[in-house]
Amino acid sequence: MSGSENRLRGSFTRLASWDGAVILVAVVALVVAAAAVDGFGTSNNVTFMVLDLLPIALLALPMTLIIVTGEIDLSVASTLGLTSAVMGSLWNSGMAIETIIPLCVLLGAVLGAVNGVFVTVFRLPSLAVTIGTLALFRGLALVVLGESAVADFPVVFTTWVTGTVADTAIPNVLLPLLLLAAVFTVVLHATPVGRAVFAAGAGEQAARFSGVRVDRLKFWLFVASGAVAGLAGVLWTLRYSSARADNGLGLELAVVAAVLLGGVSIFGGRGTMPGVLAGVLLLATLQNALRLEDVTNEALNIVTGALLIVSVLLPNISRSVRTAAQRRRLRRTPIPQPATPPAP
Amino acid sequence: MSRFRTTRVLTALLSAASLAVALTACGGTTKNDSSDDQGGGSQATGTADPEAELQEGVKMAFLPKQLNNPYSDIEVSGGEEALGELKGEYKLVGPNDASASSQVSYINTLIQQQQDVIGIAANDPNAVCPSLNQARSSGIKVVAFDSDAAKDCRDVFINQATTQGIGEKLVEMASKLAGGSGEIAILSATANATNQNAWIDVMKTELAKPENKDLKLVKIAYGNDEDQKSFQEAQGLLQSYPNLKVIVSPTTVGIAAASRYVSSSNYKGKVAITGLGTPNQMREYIKDGTVKEFALWNPADIGYLAAYAGVALVSGQITGKEGEKFEAGKLGEYEIGADGEIVLGPPTVFDANNIDDFDF
Numbered sequence: 001m002s003g004s005e006n007r008l009r010g011s012f013t014r015l016a017s018w019d020g021a022v023i024l025v026a027v028v029a030l031v032v033a034a035a036a037v038d039g040f041g042t043s044n045n046v047t048f049m050v051l052d053l054l055p056i057a058l059l060a061l062p063m064t065l066i067i068v069t070g071e072i073d074l075s076v077a078s079t080l081g082l083t084s085a086v087m088g089s090l091w092n093s094g095m096a097i098e099t100i101i102p103l104c105v106l107l108g109a110v111l112g113a114v115n116g117v118f119v120t121v122f123r124l125p126s127l128a129v130t131i132g133t134l135a136l137f138r139g140l141a142l143v144v145l146g147e148s149a150v151a152d153f154p155v156v157f158t159t160w161v162t163g164t165v166a167d168t169a170i171p172n173v174l175l176p177l178l179l180l181a182a183v184f185t186v187v188l189h190a191t192p193v194g195r196a197v198f199a200a201g202a203g204e205q206a207a208r209f210s211g212v213r214v215d216r217l218k219f220w221l222f223v224a225s226g227a228v229a230g231l232a233g234v235l236w237t238l239r240y241s242s243a244r245a246d247n248g249l250g251l252e253l254a255v256v257a258a259v260l261l262g263g264v265s266i267f268g269g270r271g272t273m274p275g276v277l278a279g280v281l282l283l284a285t286l287q288n289a290l291r292l293e294d295v296t297n298e299a300l301n302i303v304t305g306a307l308l309i310v311s312v313l314l315p316n317i318s319r320s321v322r323t324a325a326q327r328r329r330l331r332r333t334p335i336p337q338p339a340t341p342p343a344p
Numbered sequence: 345m346s347r348f349r350t351t352r353v354l355t356a357l358l359s360a361a362s363l364a365v366a367l368t369a370c371g372g373t374t375k376n377d378s379s380d381d382q383g384g385g386s387q388a389t390g391t392a393d394p395e396a397e398l399q400e401g402v403k404m405a406f407l408p409k410q411l412n413n414p415y416s417d418i419e420v421s422g423g424e425e426a427l428g429e430l431k432g433e434y435k436l437v438g439p440n441d442a443s444a445s446s447q448v449s450y451i452n453t454l455i456q457q458q459q460d461v462i463g464i465a466a467n468d469p470n471a472v473c474p475s476l477n478q479a480r481s482s483g484i485k486v487v488a489f490d491s492d493a494a495k496d497c498r499d500v501f502i503n504q505a506t507t508q509g510i511g512e513k514l515v516e517m518a519s520k521l522a523g524g525s526g527e528i529a530i531l532s533a534t535a536n537a538t539n540q541n542a543w544i545d546v547m548k549t550e551l552a553k554p555e556n557k558d559l560k561l562v563k564i565a566y567g568n569d570e571d572q573k574s575f576q577e578a579q580g581l582l583q584s585y586p587n588l589k590v591i592v593s594p595t596t597v598g599i600a601a602a603s604r605y606v607s608s609s610n611y612k613g614k615v616a617i618t619g620l621g622t623p624n625q626m627r628e629y630i631k632d633g634t635v636k637e638f639a640l641w642n643p644a645d646i647g648y649l650a651a652y653a654g655v656a657l658v659s660g661q662i663t664g665k666e667g668e669k670f671e672a673g674k675l676g677e678y679e680i681g682a683d684g685e686i687v688l689g690p691p692t693v694f695d696a697n698n699i700d701d702f703d704f
Contacts (some may be wrong), residue, residue: 039456044478047451096372149444151470151494154373162474240445240471249443291453297440298412 018315019263019275021066026282033289040289043169050171051162051239053284055080055248057177058232059186059255060262062225064276067259068188069200069218070268071119071126075230077251078137079111081244083233085141088150088243097154105230111137112226116219126222134252141245150243160239173235180228185273195218201268257282261311283307316340392668396660402432404654405454406647409491410442414624415643416465417702419490422647423463429673430655431515435459444468451475461654463647464498465490473497485657489650499657499664502650504641506660507539509690510594511546513639514619515556517693518590520598521636523618525558529581531602531619533569533595543594550604562588574601580670582611586703593619599638603629621700623694630699642692649675649688 034041059076066073083104090100111133118129163172188194199207200214207214237243262279264271283304290300351565364513373553406423408416420436427434437453438445444467454462462484466472469492476486476497486493489502518528530547532540544564551561562585582588582605591606593599599621606612607629617629621638629635652672653662662668664684672678678686694702 039458042456045452045456048449052449094374094376096374098372149468149470154377154431156373158474236445240448240468241473242444242468242471244444244468244471246443247445249441287449288453290551291455294435294437297438301440319501 016148017274018311019278022262022275022282022311023278024119026278026285028284028288029282033285037289037292039292039306045288045292046103046169047164047171049284049288050177052288053280054171054173054239055232055236055252056176056258056283057280058180058228058235059225060276060280061180061250061273062221062228063255063259064264064271064273065184065188065197065216065260066221066225067256067264067266068197068271069214069221069270070204071218071221072130072256073112073115073126073222073225074130074252074256075111075115075133075137076225076232076255077248078134078141079108079226079229079247080233080236080248080251082111082137082141082144083108083230084237084243084247085145085245087234087237089144091153091243092150097157104234105227108230108233109223112223112229113219115226116222119222120219138245138249145243145245147245151241153238153241153243158238158241161235173239176231181273181277188273197221198269201270202267203269214287226276243262254283256306261320263315265315266312272309275316279311352647371442390660390663392663392665393593393660394669398430398655398661399659400431401462402427402430402655402658403435403459404432404463404651405435405437405457405459406650407447407450407454407462407464408436408438409434409447409467411438413442414704416490418643418702419465419647420463422644422649423651424647425644426648427655430651432651432655434651435675442467444471447472448475451479455479455484458482459484460658461485461487463487463650463654464493466493466562467491469494474564485654487650487654487657488651489646495683498684500653500662500680500686502646502653503685503687504643504646505689505691506687507542508546509687510620510639511543512550513691513693514543514592514594515547515550515559517618517637518592519556519559521618522559527562527585527587528590528592528623529562529585529588530564531574531577531581531591531593531595531598532564532566533598535566537569537595540594547592567593567595567601569595569597570695571597571601574598575605578602578605579609582606582609582615588615590616590618593617593621595619596625598620598679599635600629601627603634607634608630620691621694622704623699624704626694627699630694630696637693637695639691642702643690645675648673649678649686653658653678653686692700 002154022215039045063073063076086107087100087104090103091097115130115133118124119126160172164170188197196207196212196217197212199212200217204214233247236247259276260266261283262271262276264276286303287300290303363378367509387472404427406420408420410416424434432581437450439450447464447467448471451462451472455478462479464472464486466488476493480486486498487500487502488498492501522528530544532544550556551559563581565577565581567577578591578601581591591602593602599617599619603617603626606615606617608640617635618638620640622640626635626638649672652670656670657660657664661670664680666680666682668680669677
C-alpha cells in the first residue's frame with residue numbers, strides 16, 4: 001500500500017465523515033429553502049429562526065462535551081424551567097433584574113453541580129441521575145411559581161432579546177451564542193481540557209491511567225451545562241416575556257437529537273462542535289421551511305425522528321463496512337502473522 | 345499538568361460569574377421601576393366604515409391552543425363554516441402541546457405566509473404578544489377567541505360568555521325545572537373556585553329578585569371538582585333535604601357525578617339536575633331521562649363569530665373600538681364592548697332534541 005493511497009483514503013474518510021456530511025446537508029438545505037420556500041429568506045424570518053434555535057444551540061454546546069465523555073444530561077430543559085420560575089419569583093419580590101440574571105446563571109450552575117455530585121461522587125449513571133433531576137427540577141419549578149406566569153419584565157430587556165443589531169436581520173442574541181460557541185469549540189478542539197474530554201469518552205480507565213482526572217472533569221462539565229441552561233432560561237423568559245414553570249418542557253430531546261445528528265457518538269469519544277452546530281442549523285431550517293410549506297406537526301416529528309435514526313445508523317453501518325473491508329484486506333495479505341491473536 | 349489547568353480555567357469562570365453578581369448587586373431595574381406600560385401595539389386605529397362591503401377571499405388562519413383537541417376542533421369548525429359563507433380562505437395550524445411558547449413559531453409562519461387575519465386562542469396572554477404585534481404591524485388583523493391575549497396585542501376578543509349571562513341562565517333553568525317554586529341546592533367545585541363563585545354570586549342576586557321569591561337555595565355543597573367527592577356530596581344533599589327539587593352544578597365534574605348518582609337511585613325522575621356540562625359527558629343522562637337540560641356555550645359559535653369579526657376587521661367595517669357594530673351571519677348583529685370584547689351571548693341549552701348535534 002503506497003503512502004499517497006493512504007492520504008487519499010484519509011481525506012476521503014474525512015469528507016465522508018458524518019459531521020462533514022451534516023455541514024454539507026445543512027448548507028444545501030439553507031440554500032434550497034431560501035430559493036424554493038416563500039417567505040424563508042426574508043429578514044424577519046431569519047431573525048425568527050435564530051430566536052427559535054437559540055435555546056437548543058446554547059444547550060447543545062455543553063451537551064456535546066458531556067456526550068463525548070460518555071455521559072448525558074437530560075435535566076437541561078428542567079433546569080431552564082426552574083431558572084425561569086425562580087427568575088419570575090425573584091422579580092415579583094422586587095429584586096433588580098441586573099442582579100436576578102447573574103443569580104439565575106449561578107442557580108443553573110448549582111443545579112448542574114447537583115447532577116455532577118451524583119454522577120462523580122456517588123458513581124451513579126448520568127442517565128438515571130438526570131432523568132431524576134429532570135422530574136425533580138420541573139417539580140420544584142411548579143412549587144416556586146405554580147401555574148401562574150410572571151410577565152412584566154422590563155421592556156428594555158425583552159426588546160433587546162427579541163431585537164436585532166441596528167437595522168440588520170442579525171438578532172442581538174446571536175452575539176452571546178456565537179461567543180459561547182467559539183469558547184466551547186476552542187475548549188473541545190484546541191485545549192488539554194478538550195483532549196481530556198475525548199480521552200475520557202474513548203476509554204475511561206485508559207484516561208485515568210494517563211493522568212486525566214475524569215471525575216473532576218465530568219463534575220465541571222455538568223456545572224457548565226447547568227450554567228448554560230440557566231442562561232438559556234433567562235433568555236427564554238425574556239424572549240417570551242413570560243416566566244413559567246413549564247417553559248422549555250421537552251426541550252432536552254431536541255437538544256440530544258441535534259447533538260447526535262451533528263455526528264457525536266452516543267457512546268462517547270467522538271464528535272465535533274462544527275458538526276453539532278450544523279445539526280442544530282439543519283433541524284431549525286427543516287422545521288421552519290416545512291412549517292412555511294404547511295407541513296403538519298406530526299409530519300415534522302416524523303422527519304426529525306427519521307433523521308435522528310439515520311444519523312445514529314449511518315455512521316455505524318459505514319464503520320462496520322470499513323472494518324469488514326479492512327479484515328478482508330488483512331486476510332488476503334500473504335504473509336502469515338502467527339503472533340497476532342485472531343480478530344475479535 | 346492538565347488537571348491543574350482544567351480546574352484553574354473552570355474556577356476562573358465561576359469567579360467571573362460571582363464577580364458579575366457582586367458588581368450588579370447594587371442598583372438596577374426592579375419591578376417597581378417598570379410597572380408602567382409594556383409598550384406594544386396600539387388599540388383600534390383609523391375609523392370604521394359601517395357601510396363597507398365585506399371582502400371576499402380573506403385569508404384567515406386559526407391557531408387554537410392545541411390541535412386534535414375535541415373542544416377546539418369544534419371551535420374552529422365554526423370558523424371554517426363562516427369562512428365558507430364569506431368566500432374566504434380557511435386555514436388551521438397549531439402545536440400538539442398547549443405550552444406557552446409553542447404558538448409563537450406558528451404566528452411567525454403565518455406572518456411570512458401573509459395571512460389577512462389570525463384567530464388565536466392564546467396559551468399565554470403575554471408570550472404571544474410580541475409576535476402578534478409584529479403581525480399587526482405587517483397589516484394582519486388579530487382576533488383572539490376562547491382565551492384572550494393581552495389586550496394591547498389583538499384587535500378584538502370573542503368572549504364565550506359573561507359571568508352575568510351564565511348566572512342568569514343557571515337560575516332560569518333551575519326555576520323552570522322546579523316549576524317556579526321549591527328548594528334548590530348548588531353543587532359547586534371548590535369553595536374558592538373563582539369562576540364558580542362569581543357565577544354563584546350572580547345566582548344569589550337573581551334569586552333575590554321578586555320573580556324568584558318562591559325558590560329557596562338551601563345549601564351550597566362543594567365537590568372539589570373530584571368525581572368521588574361530588575358523587576358523595578350529591579348523595580348527602582338528597583338525604584339532608586328530602587324536598588329538594590333541583591341540584592344546580594356549575595361545573596362539568598359536579599354535574600356528571602350528580603347525574604350518575606341520581607340516575608342509579610330512586611330519586612331518578614323526582615329530582616332534577618342541571619348546570620354546566622359537556623354533551624359527551626351528559627348524553628347518557630339526557631337519554632335516560634335523569635337530566636332534562638343543561639347549558640354551556642356552543643364552541644362552534646365562537647369560531648363562527650371570530651371569522652365574521654375577522655372579515656369585518658379586514659373589510660374596515662369595524663376597527664375594534666367600543667360601540668362599533670357588525671353582522672355575524674346566522675348569529676345576528678354584535679356590538680363591540682369595552683376593551684375590544686365581543687360577547688358571544690347567553691349559553692346554549694342542551695336537551696334531548698339537540699344533544700346529538702354536538703360532539704365534545
